[in-house]
Amino acid sequence: MDAQFKKGALELCVLSQLRQSDMYGYELTDAISREMSVTAGTLYLILKRLKDTGYLSTYLVESSGGPARKYYHLTDTGKEYEKAQREEWLSFIKKVERLIGNDED
Amino acid sequence: MTKIEYLYELQRRLNKLPEEDRAEIMDAFEEHFLEGKKAGKTDAEIMEELGTVNEVAESLGALPEKEERTGTWKDYLNETLRFVKDTLNSVKETGVHFEWNIDRGDDFRPEPDDMTGFMEEEVQELYVVSAKGLDMKLRKGDTLNYIYRGESCAIETTSENGKGYIRVLGNHSRHEAEFFLEVPESVCVLDIRVPSGKVYAEDITPDTFAVSGSSADAEIRTVESKAFRFSSNSGDLTMADSSFEKMFVNVISGDIDIDHVNADLDIHTISGDIDISDLIADEVYLETKSGDITIEGETAILEAVTISGDTDASFGNHAEKITLKSVSGDLDLTLPDENFRAVFETVSGDISNETDVEELLRGHGHYEIGEGTTEVLGKTVSGDITIDVE
Numbered sequence: 001m002d003a004q005f006k007k008g009a010l011e012l013c014v015l016s017q018l019r020q021s022d023m024y025g026y027e028l029t030d031a032i033s034r035e036m037s038v039t040a041g042t043l044y045l046i047l048k049r050l051k052d053t054g055y056l057s058t059y060l061v062e063s064s065g066g067p068a069r070k071y072y073h074l075t076d077t078g079k080e081y082e083k084a085q086r087e088e089w090l091s092f093i094k095k096v097e098r099l100i101g102n103d104e105d
Numbered sequence: 106m107t108k109i110e111y112l113y114e115l116q117r118r119l120n121k122l123p124e125e126d127r128a129e130i131m132d133a134f135e136e137h138f139l140e141g142k143k144a145g146k147t148d149a150e151i152m153e154e155l156g157t158v159n160e161v162a163e164s165l166g167a168l169p170e171k172e173e174r175t176g177t178w179k180d181y182l183n184e185t186l187r188f189v190k191d192t193l194n195s196v197k198e199t200g201v202h203f204e205w206n207i208d209r210g211d212d213f214r215p216e217p218d219d220m221t222g223f224m225e226e227e228v229q230e231l232y233v234v235s236a237k238g239l240d241m242k243l244r245k246g247d248t249l250n251y252i253y254r255g256e257s258c259a260i261e262t263t264s265e266n267g268k269g270y271i272r273v274l275g276n277h278s279r280h281e282a283e284f285f286l287e288v289p290e291s292v293c294v295l296d297i298r299v300p301s302g303k304v305y306a307e308d309i310t311p312d313t314f315a316v317s318g319s320s321a322d323a324e325i326r327t328v329e330s331k332a333f334r335f336s337s338n339s340g341d342l343t344m345a346d347s348s349f350e351k352m353f354v355n356v357i358s359g360d361i362d363i364d365h366v367n368a369d370l371d372i373h374t375i376s377g378d379i380d381i382s383d384l385i386a387d388e389v390y391l392e393t394k395s396g397d398i399t400i401e402g403e404t405a406i407l408e409a410v411t412i413s414g415d416t417d418a419s420f421g422n423h424a425e426k427i428t429l430k431s432v433s434g435d436l437d438l439t440l441p442d443e444n445f446r447a448v449f450e451t452v453s454g455d456i457s458n459e460t461d462v463e464e465l466l467r468g469h470g471h472y473e474i475g476e477g478t479t480e481v482l483g484k485t486v487s488g489d490i491t492i493d494v495e
Contacts, residue, residue, distance in 0.1 A: 025133050026140035029154075039156025042164040044133045048126070060320060060338055068301070068320055068339070070136060 007046075010038060012089055014046055015055065015074060015082035024061075024069040047072060055081050108138055108148040111158060112236070113259050113274050118162040124234065124298070132300050132319065135237055220253040224262055228269035230294040231311075235273040239282050239299055243306040246287025255282025322359075333368070341377075360396075378414075397434075415488075419495075424479045431485045439493045444477035447492060450484045459493040 013032055017023060023031070025047070029040035050056045055078030060068040074082065106114075115134060119127045134155065141151035155161070228249065235241060236258070253260055253273065261272040269292075273284055282302075288295060288309050295311040297304055299321040306314070307326040315334040316323045323335055325344040335342050336355040342362065349368035354361055357375045365383040372379055374393040381389075384402030391398050391409040398409050403421040411434045418429060419439035429436045435454075449456055449472040456472050474492070483490050 024136075024140075026137055026144075029137070033154065039160055040137060040154050041134070041156040041158075041161035044130060044137070045161065045164050047133070048130055052126075062339075069140075070133065070319075 008085075009089070010036070010043070010046055011050065012082070012085045014043065014050065015078060016086060018056065018072055018074040019079070019082055022071045022073045024071050026069075028072060050078070054078070106152065108152070109257070109259060109274060111152055111155075112138075114158045115161060116272070116274065118158055119165075124232075128234065128298060128300065131236065218254070220258075220260060222251050222260060222262060224249040224264055224269050224271075226264040226267075226269065227289070227291050228264050229267040229291060230296075231269045231271070231288065231292045232296045233271045233273075233286065233298065235284065235299045235302070237299075237301045239273060239284050239302040241284045241286065241297060241299055241302065241304045243286050243288055243295075243297070243304070243309055245308040245310070246289055248287070248289055249292070250287045252285040253282070254285075258282070422479075426480045428482045429484070431488045433487045434485065435488045436483045436485055436490045437493075438481065438483065438491070439495060440479065440481075441495050442477075443475060443494055445475045445479035445481050446477050447474045447481035447483065448472070449474075449482075449490050449492075451486070451488065451490060453487045454485050454489045457489070457491045459491065 010032075013036070014028065017028055017031055025044065026040075028047075029043045032038060032043060033040055047056065051058060051072070055075060057073045057075050058070050059073065061071055063069045112131065112134060116127065116131055119130060122130070137155060138148070138151055141154065142148075146154070231249070233241070239255075249269065251260070251271065259274045261270075261274070263270045271286075288311070290310060293312040295309070295313070296315045297317070299316075299318045301318060301320040303322045303324065304316050304318075305324045305326075306316075306328055308328070310329045312330060313332045313334070314328065314330045315336075316325075317334075317336040318340060319337065320339045321337055322340045323337075323342050323344075325333075325342070326346055328347045329349070330347075331350045332353070333347075333349045333351075334353045334355075337359050338357045340356065340359045342354060342356070342359060344362070344366055345364045347366050347368070349366075352366075352368040352370050352372075354370070354372040354374075356373075356377050359374065359377045361372055361374065361377060361379045361381075363370075363379075363381045363384065366381075367385040369386050370381070370384075370389045370391065372391050374396045376395045377393065378396040379391055379393060379398045379400070381400040381402065384400065384404065386402070386404040388406045389400070389404045389408070391400065391407075392411075393414050394412045395414050396411070397414045398411060398416040398418070400407070400409065400417070401419045403423045405423055405425040407418065407420070407424070407426075408428045409416050409418060409430070411431045413433045414431070415435045415437070416429050416431060417437040418427065420427065420441065422441045422444070424440070424445075427438070429438065450470055451472075452470055458474060481492075483492075
């Protein structure tokens, strides 16, 4: 898959996961890598970039029997961006589906 | 590849990133290792999950370009392995370079299993970065020496053009690894970064001294410096018997405790309390959202601002201008004598005057008292204001 394309898709997956609730790194990377063949390491770099862009913020929560967990939170600009990206993605998918045809038609 | 080698290699590959960005990424990876372990995975499984360092480095994407590396991946890996092994083996060899002053406590005496090292070049700037969970103990020394006591780890020291760098790698359980560092007087700039754990410092005199980390605490005693800076999310700062021209503190939930210190202060917290006693300063600026402020000492100028935190301030007779502001926090002020002129404004709070000065002049939430020289301004929306004379 085209790297740029995949990057965009992964970014959207990360943002959308966080739309529902804040998550800590392991929880988030685990949820995504279950569905897609992507390494957690790559996801951490995406998280870092999204945070630097201001789409995510982070905060620490002490966890029982271990060091603090860093939670990721979708900021207001992040929410807007996620919505725009999601809509764009869904409309793109629709177009692709139309073009490639559907066997069940 | 072991976990330490993996983290070490990753850190090397991220070397073109600013230190802060790199530390943040390293933190995330180390947290992942710990969480994976908690979930019952082995280090090898976790490394597979994270992807090879090569893959990670390649996906740096929009992050800044890194320097071209020469040699093959395998050479590089071997070099890394060699470094780790050398460091682990260097324990006994370098012991000879130590002259620890044992009178200061047994803590500083190297034991047989400790890793030790030193920096040959006399550096003016020293940057120390550590992985998580290390207790770092700094004190004055004639030369730059260190002792590491704890689980096996890799320590990298480099120096160039008067700048020294020490990196302590590895994932330490909290308070189970100690790093003792002797800092000579030639060090003017001292910058310590420990993500978690604790930094202790005593008797050192760099011109500027900075401690930062996401949850690292700091305990500073008898330190003299021009400028001190502490930044942390949840770390606490305890400081005593020290002197600075200026001290900057920026924390979120950490508490700040300052006792017997001579310094101008600039302190910001979100929920952390600020507790200052026996202070000598010219200018003090304190800001917190929900933390409480207690300050006692001498300063010409004070500005203390809170949202919901209470402020309790008490001053000697050098006070010239005192400004206390809050939204819902109570303001409690004690002055040494009646030589003050105070203006208070509150929408719904009560004002109590415990002084012998004539009654408050009241009018629509605006109160005035006294005609002396110390200027006092207290402003709150719903907090109560009390003014008292010792």
